[in-house]
Structures are given as C-alpha cells and as structure tokens.
Amino acid sequence: MSDCPPSPQLSEAAERRPPTAVASCPSSPAASPAPAVARDQLDHCNGQRNVYKFGATALCRPARFCDLIHVVRTERARVAALVVSAMDPTPAQLLRAVAFAAAGDASSALNVVDKLQAETLSIATATLRELHVKPVDDMEALIVGLWTPLRELLVGMSLLQEQTAPATDAVLAFGEQLTAALVARLLTQAGIDALYVDARDWLLTDETHGSANVLFDESRTKLRQQRTGWSPEVVPVITGSIGCTRNGRTTTLGRNGADYTATLVGAMLRADYVVIHTDTAGVMTADPDIVDRAVALSHLSHYEALELAMYSTRMFHARTMVPLIKSGVPMFIRNMMDPSGRGTYISAVGRTGTHETCTTSLEHLAIIEARTRILQDGSSRQANIGARVTKVLEALRIPVWLSIRGAHGQAISVVVPLDKEVQARAAIDTELSAEIASHEVDCVNSESPVTMLSIVTEDLSKVPHHRTRFFGSLADADIEVLAVGQGTSLRSLSCVIRGIDTKVAVRRVHDAFNVDCLVTNVVLLGCNHIALDVVHQLHKLQERYWSQHKARVNIVGFNPNCDDFLYDPKGFAYEELASCLEACRSTNAVMSASSANEPTPYAGAPSLTHLNELQDLAIPIVLDCSGQSNTQDLYSACIERGIHVVASNARSVCRLPSTLWRESTATTTRTESGRTFFMHTSTVGASLPIIDTLGNILRTGDRILGIDTSLSGSMNFVANEVMKGKKLSEAVGEVLCRGYCERDPREDFTGTDMVAKVVVLARALGVHLHESEVRVEPFIPHSVLDTIAWSHDMEVDDIVTGLEAYDEEFRERYYMPAVSESKRLCYVASINLAGSLSIEATIRPLLVSEDHPVYYTKDNEVAFGVSSVQYPNPLVLKGSGTGASASATGVLRDVLTILSRLSGNNVRA
Incomplete structure (x- = not known):
C-alpha cells in the first residue's frame, strides 16, 4: 500500500504552471526546463499531476492488475494519466504468430492468438473476482473484438508469406491496445472512471519501423488538443510504445518504448513526476540475477540514467531520458509489489559525493581488430583504416557498441553484436583486402563471445580512485581486459572482457564500489x-x-x-x-x-x-x-x-x-x-607468528644462521607431563584426550608432523628441503608403536595400554638424566644454515638447559629460537602452538x- 497522502483535485486553470515551468522539447533548446528539485526534497507524493506507467512484468497475472487498481485508487487525486505496456508475455507470443504467418502457416499463427485470447479473458475474469466486483457482461466481446483485426492481418501475411517491419509493428500494437483497453475497463468496473486512449491518435513518428523517432512538436500539439476533451474525473489509459506516421501507418518505439511514451506524456503535459512501476525495487546497482547484493539506488541524475540506457541497462529505452532532460520532470521508479518502498528518483540534480555506482554488462558481443603493419605518421595522405572500417559498418547498419582507434587511425577495435560478427568481419576483410594482400595491414582478428563491462557514476572524472578500483578489482580476480573505453560524458568507463568472466567481473566490480565491507x-x-x-x-x-x-x-x-x-x-x-x-x-x-x-x-x-x-x-x-x-x-x-x-x-x-x-x-x-x-x-606454530617473523627478519637483509625450535605442541605437552613425574603412557593418554594430536597420532610420536613443519620452514627460507633429508629420532620408537594394533576405531585406552611396557625404559632414558642434570626434556628440531648453500636439519628428543630457546615451554606451548647475523643471541617466540583454538586463530x-x-x-x- 502506498504511504502517499491524498492531494486535492485541481481544476484545469489551477493545473497550469507559470511560464518559467513550461516543458521544452528536443527541438526547442531555448525553452527553460522546470526548476530542479533538491535531492532530499524529491517526493512523488507531493506531486499534483503525475503520469503513472505500468510495465509488462508488472501486469502478468490477476494479482498485479489488482495492485494497479489499488495504486490508482489510493493516489487517484494526483494521477494525470496512465501509460501501460502489453502484458507479459504477449509481445513474445505475437512475434511467434508473425513468424508462423510469414512462413505461410496461418493455422499455427491463429492458434497463438486463440491461446492469448483465452489467457487474457481468464486474467480479466480472475481479476474481477479478486476485486469482488460483478463480472463485465461484454468483456469477452471486447477482447474478441480487439483480436479480430489481428487475425485478418495474420491471414494476409500468411498469404504473402513475408514479414515486413511495418506489418510486424502493426501486429505488436495489438498487445498494447488490448492491455490498455483491459485496464481501462477493469478500472471502470472497480468504480474508477477511465478512458482508453490510443497513442496513435496523437503520437506522430517518422517511418523507422521497430524504433521510430518521435516528432515531438507535432505530437505535443495533438496531445494537448486531445487532452482538452478529457474529463478531469476520468483517468486516461494510454497505450505504450506505439505511434503513427503522418500517413497513418503504425510504428513502435522499440524495447521499453512504453517508458519513452510515459516520459513524452509527462513532458508534454507538464507533469510533476513520471512514476514507473516495474518488478524491481528501482534502478539496481547491478543485475540482481548476477549480484545478489545489488541494491536500488536512491537517486540518479538524468544524464546518469541516459548513460545507463546507452550501456544496456534493460530498464531504460535509449531515448527515455530525453524528454525529462529537456523538461526537467523527475522520474520515480518503484516496485509494483511494494509501492511504498524506497525506489529510485531520477532528476536534474547531480549525484556527486556518493559511493553508489551502477555496474552494467552487455553480453553476447564480439570484438574485431584491424591494424596496419606499416606505421604512418600523421601527414600521410593514405586513408586511415579506422575511418574505413567505421564507414563500412555504418553502411551495413551494424551496431557498434565500442570503437577504439589507434593514432592516425592505424588500428581500430570495434565491439559488435555476436550475431553480426561474421558479417562485420567479412565486410572489413573485403574493405581492406588490397592492404592485407600487400601485407600493409595484418589479417583481421576477432574474438567472441565477449562482454562490455561498464560503470556509470556522476563523479567518475572527479575521483581518480574510481579507475583504480575498477581495474584493480578485475586484476584481483585475474580477469584479462581486452579493450578499454571511456564515455565522452566522463560519467562512464567501459572495458571488454571474455564472456566466460562476466559473472565474476560484475560481482567483483560491483562490490568494489558498493559494498562497504x-x-x-x-x-x-x-x-x-x-x-x-x-x-x-x-x-x-x-x-x-x-x-x-x-x-x-x-x-x-x-x-x-x-x-x-x-x-x-x-x-x-x-x-x-x-x-x-x-x-x-x-x-x-x-x-x-x-x-x-x-x-x-x-x-x-x-x-x-x-x-x-x-x-x-x-x-x-x-x-x-x-x-x-x-x-x-x-x-x-x-x-x-x-x-x-x-x-x-x-x-x-x-x-x-x-x-x-x-x-x-x-x-x-x-x-x-x-x-x-x-x-x-x-601450519608452523598455529597462532604463533613464526613464518611472519622469519619473513620480516629476512626482508631486512639479515642472514639466518640457525634455528632451534620445538614445533610439536603435543609432544611438548607429553614431555612437560613426564617432567612433572607422570608416566609416559599416562601423559600420552592425557594429550590424546585433549585433542592435541594429529588425525593419526603416530605422526606426532614418530616426528613425521615435525618433519613437515621443518620442510615448510626451509621453504620459507628459500631453501628446498625434502622430507627424506631430515634426520629424525622418534619421540616414541617405531618398535614400541608397532606392538600396538592400530585401527580407525581404537580408543585412547588401547594406546595407553600398549605403551605401559615402555614406561620404565623411557623414564630411565630421559626423565632420570634430566633430573640429575637439572635439564628438561623437549622434542627439538635444529636447523643449521651456517653454510652458504647447505642446510642441515635434525629432530630428536633432547635434554636442554636453561640457556636453550625451548627450555621454558609449558603445557602445550611451542618455542622458536632463531639466530642470525643481527641476532647472535637467539630471538625467541613462545606461546600456544597446538590445539583447536590456536589452530583456528591461525x-x-x-x-x-x-x-x-x-x-x-x-x-x-
């Protein structure tokens, strides 16, 4: 439900604006646009004459038609006109019917119409039922009557077996007519007086079928004349995306043409806002199908939106913004299912100082490159190949999304639609055939599929870091950039990447600009x-x-x-x-x-x-x-x-x-x-920063002489428990219960885990050391471990029992001498690098005195002592080096x- 407060109904006289607010048109540059409203003051609820447009995806089922009626009823006082698109998926189905008819299959074409007719009638009936209003007696007659001329047209096309642009436009227009007529009838039945308005009665265009150019001045005059016949109590429902030539032939405005129609109506009728209803929350920072973190922008300038339309944001018709730029009318885009949501305002006010940046991707492209082999200076009279390539593509009307030229036109890269790659390359080959044959020009190269990735932001030229972030995010993702271009407006920056990298690139670039974390x-x-x-x-x-x-x-x-x-x-x-x-x-x-x-x-x-x-x-x-x-x-x-x-x-x-x-x-x-x-x-020392410290020492230019370290926290724990008077088997049982050992505890007991850590240390020193080159004396001999029946389901008590026979021998070998000599038992790795290129590494149980780096370890701590030219007395790190918590921290x-x-x-x- 909308949260807009109601506004009073205005008379015709009260609706007129002062002369300074008169809407201008593209052919009238001297006219002044309406004064720009500050960003923080933009609120379509304050508008007294708004044009509302409802898109195809917002009109795809009965619930959406009910939402439309609810919006109009709630905001009736400020509704100057409605513009509607053909409901989804009518246009696609009509194009199928055209294809069948052009192939001479009238039966299949008419079957498509039959299905559309049945679906439309079903939606209309269900909508009335959900609105709890009585059925319309002539609803079926209305729908059938609208489709009858379409059937006749398709039959005629099947007889001729041809598909012309004017005929295709005429067929597509039926979708717009049907939806507008249906909406007008549903509104009236719901108690809101509405009037069906066919845009062809006032919207004049040239004869460019499929993407017609609007004759603004003549259209504005006809619309304003027609408007005088509309009652203030009636809501005009205008067909979107269609117009008419001077000689009465139907034309269409192209993709998202209904948006263009809405902005034309808004500019010509001097509306306060053009409110677009769609299935998204506004203009998103990226395609939400690719970036799930994409959010709706709160505000865009008219020129940013125009730039987005140029770089394939599917939300905009390429010319949607032109009437708004000239008239100064703001646009508000909101979600049909959440009309009270935030949405996106588009106005004449700039958007500097914000981090929100749109990332767009135009896919299914090809990049074609031609370059001279013999470089020319700027004074050469030879026609540059850049101009020739551009001219030949223009002659074939092949769209060029991006064109990058080298100095003096001696090289050019063009980005064209993928389905035009073969045609474009063949044309370029033909144009440059003489130069290619004489080896003045390299063979033409192309790569596909590629994607044109772009960012659009108002302050692109004012913030140098934007470019750093754009290309840095691509570099971090290891994405190769094939070509680079910047819009002349300095609001956009584009590059060409391989199609396979599209998703990663869009996500990385989007996050670099729009995600604060x-x-x-x-x-x-x-x-x-x-x-x-x-x-x-x-x-x-x-x-x-x-x-x-x-x-x-x-x-x-x-x-x-x-x-x-x-x-x-x-x-x-x-x-x-x-x-x-x-x-x-x-x-x-x-x-x-x-x-x-x-x-x-x-x-x-x-x-x-x-x-x-x-x-x-x-x-x-x-x-x-x-x-x-x-x-x-x-x-x-x-x-x-x-x-x-x-x-x-x-x-x-x-x-x-x-x-x-x-x-x-x-x-x-x-x-x-x-x-x-x-x-x-x-891997070495868990949370203890051993490798970091080692690296910092070496980066200063110091030379490591030797390392003495106890890297097994589990065996240090066992040794410390033994020094407290416990038996070896009891200490091992305790360390196993605490979870300090590896997945296979034999790796700890035999020193295998320590060997791996020594190898990692050696590689951190820039020395290659193989595991077999480390001399190892196990903490517990293999002969003792072999007496235990090892299995994956064995328990701690099984190991403790197996070690009890070795307790006394271990005590006499290590504990008794340590006590008598005032030393401590530790499991020590020693690395000697005194030689310039050699390294010696040993691991063994060792009785150490107080001056040894590992002497003061406690419990499961590890110690790392490193001697260097700058540190003749060892630098010692000591701390918790094993256990789940320390490893997780690391x-x-x-x-x-x-x-x-x-x-x-x-x-x-």
Whole structure:
C-alpha cells in the first residue's frame, strides 16, 4: 500500500504552471526546463499531476492488475494519466504468430492468438473476482473484438508469406491496445472512471519501423488538443510504445518504448513526476540475477540514467531520458509489489559525493581488430583504416557498441553484436583486402563471445580512485581486459572482457564500489575440533571483524561428516554449522576412518562443479582444516580458478609441487598473475607468528644462521607431563584426550608432523628441503608403536595400554638424566644454515638447559629460537602452538591477511 497522502483535485486553470515551468522539447533548446528539485526534497507524493506507467512484468497475472487498481485508487487525486505496456508475455507470443504467418502457416499463427485470447479473458475474469466486483457482461466481446483485426492481418501475411517491419509493428500494437483497453475497463468496473486512449491518435513518428523517432512538436500539439476533451474525473489509459506516421501507418518505439511514451506524456503535459512501476525495487546497482547484493539506488541524475540506457541497462529505452532532460520532470521508479518502498528518483540534480555506482554488462558481443603493419605518421595522405572500417559498418547498419582507434587511425577495435560478427568481419576483410594482400595491414582478428563491462557514476572524472578500483578489482580476480573505453560524458568507463568472466567481473566490480565491507565466501573443510573452533570464533568475533576490518565471512560449504560435502552459495548460519560439527566430532575414536588408509582421494573435498560455482562468488577461499595430506589436486584446482587457499596442515603443504610455491621468504604463494593467495602460516606454530617473523627478519637483509625450535605442541605437552613425574603412557593418554594430536597420532610420536613443519620452514627460507633429508629420532620408537594394533576405531585406552611396557625404559632414558642434570626434556628440531648453500636439519628428543630457546615451554606451548647475523643471541617466540583454538586463530589470521591484501587494491575515495 502506498504511504502517499491524498492531494486535492485541481481544476484545469489551477493545473497550469507559470511560464518559467513550461516543458521544452528536443527541438526547442531555448525553452527553460522546470526548476530542479533538491535531492532530499524529491517526493512523488507531493506531486499534483503525475503520469503513472505500468510495465509488462508488472501486469502478468490477476494479482498485479489488482495492485494497479489499488495504486490508482489510493493516489487517484494526483494521477494525470496512465501509460501501460502489453502484458507479459504477449509481445513474445505475437512475434511467434508473425513468424508462423510469414512462413505461410496461418493455422499455427491463429492458434497463438486463440491461446492469448483465452489467457487474457481468464486474467480479466480472475481479476474481477479478486476485486469482488460483478463480472463485465461484454468483456469477452471486447477482447474478441480487439483480436479480430489481428487475425485478418495474420491471414494476409500468411498469404504473402513475408514479414515486413511495418506489418510486424502493426501486429505488436495489438498487445498494447488490448492491455490498455483491459485496464481501462477493469478500472471502470472497480468504480474508477477511465478512458482508453490510443497513442496513435496523437503520437506522430517518422517511418523507422521497430524504433521510430518521435516528432515531438507535432505530437505535443495533438496531445494537448486531445487532452482538452478529457474529463478531469476520468483517468486516461494510454497505450505504450506505439505511434503513427503522418500517413497513418503504425510504428513502435522499440524495447521499453512504453517508458519513452510515459516520459513524452509527462513532458508534454507538464507533469510533476513520471512514476514507473516495474518488478524491481528501482534502478539496481547491478543485475540482481548476477549480484545478489545489488541494491536500488536512491537517486540518479538524468544524464546518469541516459548513460545507463546507452550501456544496456534493460530498464531504460535509449531515448527515455530525453524528454525529462529537456523538461526537467523527475522520474520515480518503484516496485509494483511494494509501492511504498524506497525506489529510485531520477532528476536534474547531480549525484556527486556518493559511493553508489551502477555496474552494467552487455553480453553476447564480439570484438574485431584491424591494424596496419606499416606505421604512418600523421601527414600521410593514405586513408586511415579506422575511418574505413567505421564507414563500412555504418553502411551495413551494424551496431557498434565500442570503437577504439589507434593514432592516425592505424588500428581500430570495434565491439559488435555476436550475431553480426561474421558479417562485420567479412565486410572489413573485403574493405581492406588490397592492404592485407600487400601485407600493409595484418589479417583481421576477432574474438567472441565477449562482454562490455561498464560503470556509470556522476563523479567518475572527479575521483581518480574510481579507475583504480575498477581495474584493480578485475586484476584481483585475474580477469584479462581486452579493450578499454571511456564515455565522452566522463560519467562512464567501459572495458571488454571474455564472456566466460562476466559473472565474476560484475560481482567483483560491483562490490568494489558498493559494498562497504569485504565479503568473503569460504568453504570450510574438516569435521573436527579445529573446524568447529573456526565456526565458534567467527560467530563470536563477527561484530569485531565488521568494526575493525569491515569484513564478513560467509561459509558456503562444509563437511557435515568426514565423507560428505554440503554447498549453498547463500551460506549457512553459524549455529547450523556448529550443530553439525558438534555431532560429527562426538566420537571416542582416536583416529578418523580415513587416516589409516592414506593416501586415498579426499572424499570430503568439494567437486569441480562446486569449485566452478565458488569461483563466481566474491573473494572465494577454501579453508582447509581437514588435516588431510592428499590435497594436491584440490589446491591446484583452486589456484587455477582464482580461489584462495588457506591450509592448516604442514604435511599437505610440504608435499605440494614447486609450481605452487613462490621460492622466497614471503608468507604467501600466489599464481603467476599474482592474484590468488595460498596462505599457510598457521601450519608452523598455529597462532604463533613464526613464518611472519622469519619473513620480516629476512626482508631486512639479515642472514639466518640457525634455528632451534620445538614445533610439536603435543609432544611438548607429553614431555612437560613426564617432567612433572607422570608416566609416559599416562601423559600420552592425557594429550590424546585433549585433542592435541594429529588425525593419526603416530605422526606426532614418530616426528613425521615435525618433519613437515621443518620442510615448510626451509621453504620459507628459500631453501628446498625434502622430507627424506631430515634426520629424525622418534619421540616414541617405531618398535614400541608397532606392538600396538592400530585401527580407525581404537580408543585412547588401547594406546595407553600398549605403551605401559615402555614406561620404565623411557623414564630411565630421559626423565632420570634430566633430573640429575637439572635439564628438561623437549622434542627439538635444529636447523643449521651456517653454510652458504647447505642446510642441515635434525629432530630428536633432547635434554636442554636453561640457556636453550625451548627450555621454558609449558603445557602445550611451542618455542622458536632463531639466530642470525643481527641476532647472535637467539630471538625467541613462545606461546600456544597446538590445539583447536590456536589452530583456528591461525587460519583465521590468514583469512584476514587475504582480505587486507585485497582491500589494499581497492582504495576508497
């Protein structure tokens, strides 16, 4: 329901405006437009004479006709006229009938009309029923009578077996006539006096059938003369999109021509507002079918709207804005189903200082390029090929959406409709055949399908960062730009991209201009404590992420169990995710079912279909907390698609091929284009910033000499418990119960997990180190572990029992010497880089004294000591390095790092 207050009914004399407000026309530049209304004062409810237009999609079923009648009844006092389009899908069906008739199939053509007639009668009857008014006795006769001339016309076309532009216009006009007549009759039956007005009685055009040009002065005179015969108590219902030549032949105005009719009526009758009713909330910042975050703009200038019409915003006819620009009449576009909604105002007032920017995409195009091989200077008399290409395309009336010329016309790229590519290229080849044969001009090249991507904003030329954000967002998505052009009005910027990149490009560019926060769409892999803690932290910290980082994390995929994967591009609620992951991890088993059988394909990984969908979303990230090591194919597939990867498991990282690594000290690996991040800082030290610190040291030019570190928080916990007097088996039981170990705890006991972390550290130092090159002494010997019957369903007590026989030997070997020598037992990795090109790495249980970097670790802490030329005494980092919470913090830090890097490429004004 509209929230507009009623306005008093005006007499004819009171409706007249002062001379300064007289509407002007395109041929009368000296006339003054109506004074512009300030943006914050625009309100169609204050209008006393508004023209209302109802679109085809807003008139597609009985409920929408009822909405129309409700709007007119509520706002009757300010309704100067209605303009209606043919109801959907009548135009498409009429074109089918034309095609049948032109093929000589009159029967099929008339069948189309029969179906349209039946559907129209059904809609009319249902509308009257919903309005609770009595049926119209002659409704069927009205509809049949309107269709009778159409039947005769189609039969005539079938006899001639030809489809001419004038005949097609004549057929399409019946859709407009029927809808307008039906609306007028329904309004009258609902108690609102209405008058059917055929626009052909006043709207004169030239003879350009299909896209006729309006003869404004003559049309205005005829409309104003006709208007004198309209009673103030009657609502005129005018057919949209059709006109008439001087000799009486029907013409149409082209796509969205009813909007053009409405603005012509508004300008000619000096309306206060033209109110357009459609099926969207207004002019959207992007196509909502592509960008689900698109919102309605609150305001546009006339010239911005004109620019949008030129760059294929399907909402506007190319000439819709011309009458409004000349007359100064504002337009208001609102949703038919929500007439009290915000909507979009379009007026003469500029829109500087706002961030809302429209992103448009014109698809199904081809780009054709011709260039000279022998460069000419500006004084050459040789006709430039740019002018010749343009001339030949104009002669064939092939639309050119974008034309880019090189200096002196020696090269030209043109963007044409895809269905005209072959014709255009052949014409250019013919025109330049002599030069191509003499090798003065390269062979003509073309590429298709391509898309013309554009942004439109009033202050494009005043804010240099707009261009940075436009091309930066495309670069971040690794989208190649084939051509660039800027509108002469300086309100638009366009580029040509490959058609396959359209969705990603529109979403990225739209978000760069219209989304105040960075929204990342994350696939969370792993059904374990770490994945659950990631969800808990995201839920708990979402407000802080918003306030501090302007970021929002949307989880679109996850593992409800170890073998399945769920995906929803709209995202899952954190509560739902937590509930599923809680149920998944509630088991007493020590190892997951798959850990004993690796390497096998990762059953819980997203499919290529899911990855293809994910790459279309804003800032896609695969966050792998699964602990799987056989993820090479998954990571490669992600990187190829521009999907960022955050890995939490060192084994999955160290086994990757060198093509996925950047051999340097930085904390990320990126694709060759430098746009897709592969983050893995949490694989070493979890939340402890070990790799970041190492990178910072090396970036200063310092040289690392050696590293002593205890990177296994689980084995440090066991060692600390043993030093407190516990038996080895008891300490192992405790660490398993706390969930500090890997999916297969043997990776911790044997040092395999530590080896992977050392390899990752080495690569961070720029040194290639294979796992087999690390000398390892297990924390618990293989001979002892082999006495245990390992299985995926074994429990903690099974392992504790299996280790009890080794308790005394372990105590005598490590605990007793440590106590006697006042040392502590730690599981230490040592990396020696004293040699210029060599690296030596060892891992072993070690009794350390107080001066050792890892001596003061407690519980499950890890310690990292690094010696360098600048730090002869080791620089030591110490803190929690294992457990679900620390690991979750580490991977989320990597996610925020990606968002920070990307936001740096989209600087806001």
